[in-house]
Amino acid sequence: MTDIQYRLAQKRQILGTFPGPKSVELDARRKAVVAGGVASSVPVYVADADGGIITDVDGNSFIDLGSGIAVTSVGASDSNVVEAVREQVGHFTHTCFMVTPYESYVAVAEELNALTPGTHQKRTVLFNSGAEAVENAVKVARLATGRDAIVAFDHAYHGRTNLTMALTAKAMPYKRNFGPFAPEIYRVPMSYPYREESELKGQDAARRAISMIEKQIGADAVAGILIEPIQGEGGFIVPADGFLPTLAAWAKENGVVFIADEVQSGFCRTGEWFASEHEGVVPDIVTMAKGIGGGLPLSAITGRADLMDAVHPGGLGGTYGGNPIACAASLAAIKTMKEHDLNGRARNIERIVTARLTALAEEMGDAGIIGDIRGRGAMMAVELVKPGTANTTKEINAEATKAIAAACLQAGVVILTCGTYGNVIRLLPPLVISEELLTDGLDVLCEAIRKAA
Template identity: 65%
Template sequence: MTSVEQSRHLATAIPGPRSTELMARKVATVSSGVATTMPVFAARAAGGIVEDVDGNRFIDLGSGIAVTTVGNSAPRVVAAVQAQVEAFTHTCFMVTPYEGYLEVAEHLARLTPGDFEKRSALFNSGSEAVENAVKIARKHTGKDAVVVFDHAYHGRTNLTMAMTAKNMPYKDGFGPFAGEVYRAPMSYPYRDAKDMDGELAARRAISQVEAQVGAQNLAAVVIEPVQGEGGFIVPADGFLSALVEWCHANDVVFIADEVQSGFARTGRMFAVEHEGVVPDLVVSAKGIAGGLPLAAVTGRAEIMDAVHPGGLGGTYGGNPLACAAAIAVIETIEQDGLVERAQQVERVFLDRLHRLQADDDRVGDVRGRGAMIAVELVRSGTDEPDPALAKAVAAAAHAQGVIVLTCGTYGNVLRFLPPLSISDDLLTEGLDVLVAIFGESR
């Protein structure tokens, strides 16, 4: 593993001189449409630390947006990729297939919920996999419409932009978007009426779908079991199971978008397992391959096999390096007990953040599962979103050597996605920094 001292350290002001120099080069050469959360450039990363080009070491509570779940430069991943790159880097699976792709598909069949026969197809990104899941559902059902939910984020391709709820920065000025995409109300316990349990929220969504779309026209319902960019919203118990039941009664494919919530992130291998829900199709990406580009659609054999030969694929989909990494990631999760580690991380975060909430009424809600935890910030004495506070807290954390991300439809949510290889000491120190920032901002 890359040797990086596992401690927070500020060698310079943030950003340092070398990062400042590189940022000037970025401005001169990279489209301004590609923004960065932090003004520093990475040099090395391992465990729970990212080190920048000026020698500053940051506690990583972001994991590259839930990607380096097993840690950056995880030993098994490094060894697997090194061995594969020496063997071959590409043949295109659709031309000359290779065993690594099959191994990944076999693991996905074993790990995803459901004891039925399954098939998988591999792609490059979460957006691409979501789009292909919709293609598969449409082909299987012979229907066109797709239902998604308020606060959803599904990607940046044309179809997935239509499926994504938030306009800025993901959709503004990029239309027209793909058609036959409809939006239903999400279960949002913090902002729903107090008597709105999961079953009632599902009934609300289903009645709208039946009235505005019609089950006879609906190919798929696509949902994040824990919403990501939308604010780490965990639906009320019973919401997902009621949706699945309705889908199965109406020949509608239930697609779980587990791009951000999958692969041990929530304290289960997949987030739907918290409710015992079995999707027809599961979409994986982000944490699947330790930082290499890989995504997958996995599901019921009869649905996946509805597509004609040649209807799915792509030049780089299931690249052999990414497949080698994914196999090593799965081995690391299972042999190092990282599902259980995510549960431990949850306890550390929730204990500290609930204490912060009790002391500071600007912390409106604390929520999440496993190592996918968030706080929703509001103006004192109200439930009015406070995006300025979220932005200020994140910026202050960055300046003090802690990587924190924001999210949410209203931009008022701090999200925490630490690698599962991070130590409790680093978690505690990162939380200490955040709690101090809240105290100073009053």
């Protein structure tokens, strides 16, 4: 792994009042013009960001353990991305690939066809957001199979459009009062090792889901199975070994399109290019976004050539899909991922985080609030429970989760929460974060957990 040069000092620093006066002023302006439905978890306004540091308008510097929800994996101002964007902007900002195409779109497709799992012939289409990618993957599956039903899972999150809200499991804040939703969406149980009533192997959990599919829908009516190899918003749930391969094998046997939603887990986030690779699963279609664009809005679906080419000309696309600036940023971000071996860095982050949190859990003992430590690479999570219930009733502790996030922020560390029950702390540091900065952030997090307990 090559050394990474940072533009900003990689050190947290909180000055004076928090939030500072400039952030307070900006927040007042915001409330006068921005709809209340758009919420922000951190009450400070960003002025600069680099590596693992975010600096606000009042000069405070925060350790970034969220990466803009797994978007800025290469950092928020990676030099390769900045240079590529500047170069592209100097030539043209948009022509629409559906009107006058350009090479960078083709180059991104070539990269994705090579990087996604499997050696089969593939085709790629570019879009703008993760939700848009998921919607188009469903369109392809339905058209190619001539079937309607789509199977999704408990705790799933797939987006905020009407169709992707139907695919998403959690009601608040994503779905409540926004219906009615798109039909022919069916939900089955996920493998959630920590919260299974009894120890359930991955193959058995998959057979439980398959049994429900066959009884309630019928295999010959299912167009696709849509699953996050590691669930994101639902709580960073890593299914038991064997769950994904068993589902994928059943899908193949029954002509069902297996769609891996890798929007959050893709692009070195879990220590592999895609989380599906940890168990050797080769999806029929992969949906991608977030880390793909180095911070610019870009998404994609890459799938088997026979499926993707089944769609009639003009059936896929969009005005801004594969915007040339976003394509330039994507190619540069992938270059950085390769140059700095960000898969290796993600695996190192996993080792550091796991060691620290495991030691803390052992220190706190049976009376502690750490129920589960899970994840892969730089996609790690801690599930919090009421004191002394980690190995018994596993009672939800959403209150402690909120308190820990707030305490970390006050100390200069940005962390995110998630989970169906609101009791999971998720860690998504930029893959370019230094070990020293990551360790400092974990020091703050561990102290906040101790106090919350």
